[in-house]
Amino acid sequence: MSKKFFIEAIKYGVVGIINTFLTLLIIWLLRSVLGTSLVFANATGYTTGFICSFLLNRSWTFKANNDWIGRFIKFLAAFLVCYLIQLGFVLLLKKWTVLQEGYITLLGMIVYTCINFPINKYITFQNKFNPDKSEEI
Numbered sequence: 001m002s003k004k005f006f007i008e009a010i011k012y013g014v015v016g017i018i019n020t021f022l023t024l025l026i027i028w029l030l031r032s033v034l035g036t037s038l039v040f041a042n043a044t045g046y047t048t049g050f051i052c053s054f055l056l057n058r059s060w061t062f063k064a065n066n067d068w069i070g071r072f073i074k075f076l077a078a079f080l081v082c083y084l085i086q087l088g089f090v091l092l093l094k095k096w097t098v099l100q101e102g103y104i105t106l107l108g109m110i111v112y113t114c115i116n117f118p119i120n121k122y123i124t125f126q127n128k129f130n131p132d133k134s135e136e137i
Contacts, residue, residue, distance in 0.1 A: 079116070081117065
């Protein structure tokens, strides 16, 4: 594993932590402080977290600041593919194991991250215009 890959993986994890806390904070604020509906709070929280994740991964983790619309569409597609894979994994575990839902959810998150990181690294944020730049840290 190269140093660049390791650093990007760590940054990706940090962005995931930031994204998770931001999502939870937005949901909590909208539900507890403003009294909005659960559906509105969740939709707003997850949308905010998703956009934050895209912006931080684009500019900080992978340093791919060009073609943001194309990259956003790829990021959304990667999210949907990985989400569906992890959802299938979670449903299979729920049906075929005796694991508690909390553990199943955690395993699903691990599957999602392990698939989503390489897709975003090698497809979504691949720097096709200047391959040498993609090797910089």
